[in-house]
Amino acid sequence: xxxxxxxxxxxxxxxxxxxxxxxxxxxxxxxxxxxxxxxxxxxxxxxxxxxxxxxxxxxxxxxxxxxxxxxxxxxxxxxxxxxxxxxxxxxxxxxxxxxxxxxxxxxxxxxxxxxxxxxxxxxxxxxxxxxxxxxxxxxxxxxxxxxxxxxxxxxxxxxxxxxxxxxxxxxxxxxxxxxxxx
Numbered sequence: 001x002x003x004x005x006x007x008x009x010x011x012x013x014x015x016x017x018x019x020x021x022x023x024x025x026x027x028x029x030x031x032x033x034x035x036x037x038x039x040x041x042x043x044x045x046x047x048x049x050x051x052x053x054x055x056x057x058x059x060x061x062x063x064x065x066x067x068x069x070x071x072x073x074x075x076x077x078x079x080x081x082x083x084x085x086x087x088x089x090x091x092x093x094x095x096x097x098x099x100x101x102x103x104x105x106x107x108x109x110x111x112x113x114x115x116x117x118x119x120x121x122x123x124x125x126x127x128x129x130x131x132x133x134x135x136x137x138x139x140x141x142x143x144x145x146x147x148x149x150x151x152x153x154x155x156x157x158x159x160x161x162x163x164x165x166x167x168x169x170x171x172x173x174x175x176x177x178x179x180x181x182x
Contacts, residue, residue, distance in 0.1 A: 013038045016045060019057075022143075023049040026059040027115060034099040034115040042114055043095055046165045050146045058142040060117040093165040100128045103149055103163045110149070110161065112142065119151060121159075 013034055015026045025045055027034065034042070042058065049056045096102045099115035102125060111128055112119045118136040120126070138154040150160040 014041060014045075021055075023054050023056045024059050025056065027117075036095065036098050039095045039097075039099050039101065039114065043093060043101055043165065046093075046144050050144060050165055053146075056144040058114065058144070060114070060140055060142070093163060096125075097128045103161070103165075108161065110151075110163075112139075112151075 013027060015024075015028065017024050017026075023045075025042055046056045046058070093101055093103050096111065099113050101112045101114065103110045103112065104125065107123075109122050109125050110119055111122070111126060111131065113128060113136070116136075117140075118138050120128075120131050120135045120137065122131075122135075139151050140154050141152040143150045143152075144163070144165055147162055147164065148160060149163040149165075150158055152158055
């Protein structure tokens with residue numbers, strides 16, 4: 001007698017595709033958080049793409065369909081103050097919690113919560129567990145180049161800052177600034 005097992009279709013937490021010449025990474029709609037492995041995959045995927053000279057869009061609409069508020073080719077161009085790869089005042093992007101990636105410079109730190117489609121801005125690194133609900137801003141998309149990250153909030157505001165994304169292998173030599181509670 002053959003046993004049949006129930007058909008479980010596992011939906012991967014992320015989709016990666018090329019749209020309008022931009023690498024697009026998109027979490028699925030039913031993902032309300034990403035585990036550490038999926039978060040590391042986002043960081044490594046972005047780092048690999050920009051190392052090859054590509055622009056990356058992390059599309060965070062509702063996750064099911066391309067966002068109505070952001071399209072890959074609509075990212076704002078024209079910044080000339082991208083991060084210098086040798087500038088140690090610009091922190092390397094790093095995974096800090098499931099779904100959370102920290103970006104920062106000497107004067108400001110961004111914590112992106114990819115799974116929950118939000119970010120917070122702080123004067124220094126903070127532990128995402130200690131960030132109050134009112135400190136988070138909903139985001140629709142993140143565009144990443146070799147020296148800059150640009151966020152699109154769900155209200156249509158663009159925020160941009162020099163940043164450096166790299167592979168996890170390069171993080172060993174990067175010093176960590178202390179984390180403070182918000």
